[in-house]
Amino acid sequence: MDLGYTADEEAFRQEVRDWLDHNLPDEWRHKGVGGFREEEETDLQRQWQRRLHEAGWLKLAWPKEAGGRDATPVMQAIYSEEMAKAGAPIILGRLGVSLLAPTLLVSGSQWQKDTYVDRILSGELIFCQGFSEPDAGSDLAGLRARAERKDGHWVLNGQKTWSSGAHYADKSFLLARTDSDAEAHKGISFFLVDMHQPGVEVRRIKQMTGGGEFCEIFLSGAVVEDRDVVGEPGAGWKIAMTVFGFERGGLAQAARFERAVMELAGLARDRGAGADVTVRQKVAQAQIEAHVFRLISLRSLTSAQHGQAPGPEASLTKLYWSEMDKRIQDTAVGVQGPYGALAPGSHFAIEDGRWQYGWMWAQAETIYAGSSEIQRNIIAERVLGLPRGR
Numbered sequence: 001m002d003l004g005y006t007a008d009e010e011a012f013r014q015e016v017r018d019w020l021d022h023n024l025p026d027e028w029r030h031k032g033v034g035g036f037r038e039e040e041e042t043d044l045q046r047q048w049q050r051r052l053h054e055a056g057w058l059k060l061a062w063p064k065e066a067g068g069r070d071a072t073p074v075m076q077a078i079y080s081e082e083m084a085k086a087g088a089p090i091i092l093g094r095l096g097v098s099l100l101a102p103t104l105l106v107s108g109s110q111w112q113k114d115t116y117v118d119r120i121l122s123g124e125l126i127f128c129q130g131f132s133e134p135d136a137g138s139d140l141a142g143l144r145a146r147a148e149r150k151d152g153h154w155v156l157n158g159q160k161t162w163s164s165g166a167h168y169a170d171k172s173f174l175l176a177r178t179d180s181d182a183e184a185h186k187g188i189s190f191f192l193v194d195m196h197q198p199g200v201e202v203r204r205i206k207q208m209t210g211g212g213e214f215c216e217i218f219l220s221g222a223v224v225e226d227r228d229v230v231g232e233p234g235a236g237w238k239i240a241m242t243v244f245g246f247e248r249g250g251l252a253q254a255a256r257f258e259r260a261v262m263e264l265a266g267l268a269r270d271r272g273a274g275a276d277v278t279v280r281q282k283v284a285q286a287q288i289e290a291h292v293f294r295l296i297s298l299r300s301l302t303s304a305q306h307g308q309a310p311g312p313e314a315s316l317t318k319l320y321w322s323e324m325d326k327r328i329q330d331t332a333v334g335v336q337g338p339y340g341a342l343a344p345g346s347h348f349a350i351e352d353g354r355w356q357y358g359w360m361w362a363q364a365e366t367i368y369a370g371s372s373e374i375q376r377n378i379i380a381e382r383v384l385g386l387p388r389g390r
């Protein structure tokens with residue numbers, strides 16, 4: 001593992017910082033980064049996305065022929081880390097930008113690339129992800145939504161769930177079964193579905209955080225044209241795996257947790273809990289874990305820099321940060337004593353109840369992008385070589 005940065009990489013870091021100094025207004029910092037004010041901040045996230053797109057940052061990793069900068073994994077990590085450190089908003093169309101656009105570059109038709117990619121990056125078209133179903137989450141291959149050929153189109157029926165941001169999405173990248181006789185992983189196709197059509201109904205799911213950014217999608221006769229099938233019909237599983245390959249954590253996450261631990265220490269001090277030895281130990285433990293996470297991220301980055309595709313060790317990273325965050329949030333709620341029970345935004349809540357919100361949100365982190373149990377299965381079987389469970 002190489003922990004140093006080259007002069008070029010340091011110069012690139014300075015370029016990102018300078019750009020942020022000139023383009024990220026102070027009043028936008030630490031806004032729109034997720035949280036219980038999310039709903040009020042979607043406009044800000046859309047504006048920020050447009051600004052990043054116009055400056056070419058959203059194509060950083062793309063090949064030069066496609067208008068990108070061909071950035072190395074280290075440059076991408078530096079970019080994400082500086083964005084996180086500056087408290088830059090997250091972008092509204094993050095699923096389209098980080099998952100679908102690169103997938104279309106690899107697997108899409110020329111028409112799909114020409115029609116969608118720039119509009120995804122600019123934020124003109126917001127996509128949501130329609131993979132999970134009520135009985136198909138970890139076992140995604142068990143999905144039952146189906147698409148049939150009728151009058152020269154595909155007609156979709158079924159239900160999707162947990163679709164983040166579907167209530168403001170213009171389109172969805174969605175998996176549906178096109179051959180029910182084929183084996184589970186086969187006979188699935190990858191569709192780009194217009195969300196503003198009569199056969200699509202979106203219902204928001206009320207969450208324990210008070211928010212409602214996840215939705216159910218009901219498909220009843222929704223129509224998709226052939227040109228909106230990505231890859232060949234029946235090749236949807238392979239394309240979905242390409243999508244999963246673009247789900248990453250990394251140094252931006254490390255910066256996020258280092259900041260969280262500093263804030264946690266400040267909270268403990270302000271609440272007078274610093275005198276309690278168990279609190280001090282938990283804060284110290286959190287600091288150690290955040291540092292270990294940075295080292296794990298640097299190890300993954302070093303492998304990526306050497307051209308190695310993310311392997312099953314990626315499960316270790318996901319398991320580590322999501323479980324670590326639960327512990328950090330737990331300590332933060334605990335040090336508040338009875339105030340820790342106040343709902344986010346309520347009158348006497350400390351720091352507007354943001355730690356309580358973080359505690360609730362952290363529960364979701366060990367579920368999405370592969371639950372902790374699934375990650376442990378992968379680590380056991382594919383990293384440690386233990387026998388497969390039943």
Ligand SMILES: Cc1cc2nc3c(=O)[nH]c(=O)nc-3n(C[C@H](O)[C@H](O)[C@H](O)COP(=O)(O)OP(=O)(O)OC[C@H]3O[C@@H](n4cnc5c(N)ncnc54)[C@H](O)[C@@H]3O)c2cc1C
Nearest residue numbers: 129130131132137138139162163164364367368371373374
């Ligand atoms: C914040 C968030 C955002 C999401 N956004 C989207 C989105 O935009 N689009 C989308 O399509 N989906 C989305 N999801 C859904 C997510 O992909 C699923 O929640 C996830 O795949 C788990 O599936 P499930 O909820 O059906 O749980 P299940 O798969 O039913 O699992 C239930 C429990 O059983 C355990 N379990 C399951 N199988 C095994 C096994 N083989 N061995 C051991 N334990 C097992 C799980 O770990 C879990 O504890 C989101 C979820 C969350 C939390």
